[in-house]
Amino acid sequence: MVPSKNWARMCGLLVAMLAPMSAEFAWARFEPATCKNAFTPEQELTEGQKVAAQVYHQMPVLPDSDPVTRYVQQLGARLVQHAPGARWPYNFHVVASSDINAFALPGGSVFVNLGTVQAAETEGQLAGVMAHEISHVVQRHSTCNITKQQGQKVLYGIGSVLSSVLLGSGTAGTLAQSALGLGQSLTFLRMSRDDEKQADLLGTGILYDSGYDPRGLPQFFEIIQAKSGSGGAQFLSDHPNPGNRTEYVDAEIATLPRHSDAVVTTAEFKRVHPLAMAETALSSKDVDAGLWKKSGRYASGPSGVAGVVSEPVVAGQAGSVQGGGPERSGSAGRLSQSALGIDGKMTRLQAARFVLDYPAAWQKQVDASGTVILAPVGGAGATGIVYGALIDLEKQSGDGVTDAASLKAATAMLVQRLSEQNAGLTQVGEVTALTVQGRMANSVELRGKSPVVEAGAALTERDWLVTIARADGDVNYIVFVSPERDFALMKPTFTKMMKSFVAQ
Ligand code: ZN
Numbered sequence: 001m002v003p004s005k006n007w008a009r010m011c012g013l014l015v016a017m018l019a020p021m022s023a024e025f026a027w028a029r030f031e032p033a034t035c036k037n038a039f040t041p042e043q044e045l046t047e048g049q050k051v052a053a054q055v056y057h058q059m060p061v062l063p064d065s066d067p068v069t070r071y072v073q074q075l076g077a078r079l080v081q082h083a084p085g086a087r088w089p090y091n092f093h094v095v096a097s098s099d100i101n102a103f104a105l106p107g108g109s110v111f112v113n114l115g116t117v118q119a120a121e122t123e124g125q126l127a128g129v130m131a132h133e134i135s136h137v138v139q140r141h142s143t144c145n146i147t148k149q150q151g152q153k154v155l156y157g158i159g160s161v162l163s164s165v166l167l168g169s170g171t172a173g174t175l176a177q178s179a180l181g182l183g184q185s186l187t188f189l190r191m192s193r194d195d196e197k198q199a200d201l202l203g204t205g206i207l208y209d210s211g212y213d214p215r216g217l218p219q220f221f222e223i224i225q226a227k228s229g230s231g232g233a234q235f236l237s238d239h240p241n242p243g244n245r246t247e248y249v250d251a252e253i254a255t256l257p258r259h260s261d262a263v264v265t266t267a268e269f270k271r272v273h274p275l276a277m278a279e280t281a282l283s284s285k286d287v288d289a290g291l292w293k294k295s296g297r298y299a300s301g302p303s304g305v306a307g308v309v310s311e312p313v314v315a316g317q318a319g320s321v322q323g324g325g326p327e328r329s330g331s332a333g334r335l336s337q338s339a340l341g342i343d344g345k346m347t348r349l350q351a352a353r354f355v356l357d358y359p360a361a362w363q364k365q366v367d368a369s370g371t372v373i374l375a376p377v378g379g380a381g382a383t384g385i386v387y388g389a390l391i392d393l394e395k396q397s398g399d400g401v402t403d404a405a406s407l408k409a410a411t412a413m414l415v416q417r418l419s420e421q422n423a424g425l426t427q428v429g430e431v432t433a434l435t436v437q438g439r440m441a442n443s444v445e446l447r448g449k450s451p452v453v454e455a456g457a458a459l460t461e462r463d464w465l466v467t468i469a470r471a472d473g474d475v476n477y478i479v480f481v482s483p484e485r486d487f488a489l490m491k492p493t494f495t496k497m498m499k500s501f502v503a504q
Contacts, residue, residue: 030198030202032085032202033139034139035140035144035147035148036147037144038147039140041086044106044107044140045088045106045107046107048105048107048109049107052105053302055109056299056300056301056302059095059287060097060293060298061111061298062093062094062095062096062298063298064299066094066279067275068094068117068272068275069094072112074268075092075126075127076090076091076110076130077092078127079130079131079134082206082210083135083206085138086138088107088108088137089108090108090110090137091109091110091302092112093112093302094111094112094113094117095111095113095114096279096281096282096292096298097114097281097283098115098282098283098284099113099234099235100115100119100223100234100235101116101235101238102116102130102132102235103238104136105137106137106140106143110137112126112129114276114279114281117276118276119220119224121219121223121265122219123212123264123268124213124215124264124265125220126220127207127210127216128203128204128207128216128217128218129220129235131203131206131210132199132200133203134203135199135200135202136195139199139202141195141198193240193243196241196245197242200217200245200248200249201249204217204256205252208253211262213264214252214253216264217249218245218246218253221241221249222246224236335376335379338361339361339376339379340359340361340387341358341359341493346358346359347359349364353503354476354503354504355501355504356478357496357497358389358497362374362376362377363375372391372392373388374391375388386481386482386483387481387490388480388481390479390481391476391477391478392477393475393476394410394414394467394474394475395474396410396474400470400473400474401440401473401475403440407469408431410475411442411465414467415446418446418463426447427444428462429445431444436498437499439468439503440468440469441466442465442466442467443464443465444464446462446463447461447462447463448460449461459484459485460484460485461482461483462481462483463481464487464494465477465478465479466478466498466501471503476501476503478498478501480498
């Protein structure tokens with residue numbers, strides 16, 4: 001648990017707000033629980049925003065100028081005034097999907113499907129669903145869940161796990177797929193029943209404090225339940241019913257004094273609801289098919305989000321990143337040779353404990369744990385590393401790596417852990433010995449699934465792991481990543497990078 005005072009110190013963007021709710025109110029209120037969380041609030045915000053950017057690539061998000069979006073944003077702004085906990089930079093968006101669903105990303109981006117707005121009969125019902133989502137943000141459920149799932153058995157340190165799970169890294173291709181689903185659902189957002197109960201109870205409080213009749217929440221659950229038979233409510237698989245949902249929410253509501261002027265619905269809802277009904281809501285099949293991307297009707301990315309945190313550092317010449325987007329041919333993620341930096345100019349990376357040359361056209365990203373990701377523009381990002389390299393340090397116990405045998409054992413251990421954490425990643429060929437700048441090194445290749453999906457199937461990915469014995473007994477390692485079909489093309493560049501590696 002991170003005390004809230006430290007939050008404020010650790011993260012300038014977030015002003016910690018104490019939530020002495022039970023002290024201020026005479027009646028018993030649900031207190032948000034805290035859970036073990038390996039993410040700093042700043043990481044949570046940064047990574048949540050990266051995932052939000054990805055949502056725009058995978059889902060038809062209505063532009064902020066849309067009247068339904070504007071209405072949902074106003075409603076959200078009203079609700080978050082009554083959200084306890086840290087003041088995340090909440091922002092609200094509408095996805096043109098007919099599924100009755102809503103989801104909240106770590107750090108405060110809340111997406112409400114058009115199907116949800118259409119299904120709501122009153123503003124209080126819609127506000128109830130949104131208050132439930134806000135409650136997941138308040139309680140930091142998704143990052144707590146990632147922390148729980150990953151435990152201590154993490155290969156790259158938490159910063160990279162976060163990238164792997166939220167964004168997908170190339171060597172964690174499977175994680176990327178299970179996490180982001182690449183066009184399917186955001187499975188890490190699937191909440192446990194306990195999370196659900198907490199979000200229901202906290203959401204009831206937020207709804208009530210915002211002036212609504214809190215019965216809007218259980219009423220909406222009933223609507224969802226009634227429609228789930230016809231397969232229209234994805235909400236229930238992302239937000240499973242903890243059992244007795246209506247009963248415990250009703251019991252919570254019974255503890256709250258009734259206000260005769262509690263809002264059930266508004267004139268604004270009555271004005272906007274027909275507009276929402278008239279909007280095109282796409283089936284999940286149509287959302288996945290992605291033809292909507294060509295329509296130009298939907299937003300290309302988040303805008304006007306408060307507290308945007310820095311993008312990955314861009315190395316190299318500005319010219320290489322002009323155009324603002326990945327240099328792709330089609331949606332396959334295949335990059336041009338100039339973007340890949342093949343035969344191009346190299347630049348030197350001076351990292352905390354090593355130096356390395358890499359193509360000047362590439363970008364670098366260094367996370368809190370010191371993991372370095374180098375990748376061409378468009379070669380890594382929200383869908384993971386497609387082309388690029390990940391460099392990290394593996395601490396060794398005892399004397400560490402002192403000879404060929406201990407290096408080989410350390411390499412085997414890394415291969416095993418890579419495979420364990422990336423189902424489908426298998427070693428190709430034997431581990432071979434080499435020297436890198438006079439240091440003992442090992443080389444081994446692995447094959448797995450690329451984050452790139454073509455014609456409905458993941459491409460095969462080739463990973464090249466190089467381990468280098470350090471003078472201090474620890475091991476540096478580099479994982480080079482490329483789709484298998486381009487691996488031969490990339491290998492000379494990877495080799496140049498590898499040969500330039502000097503541990504410090
Ligand atoms: Zn939920």
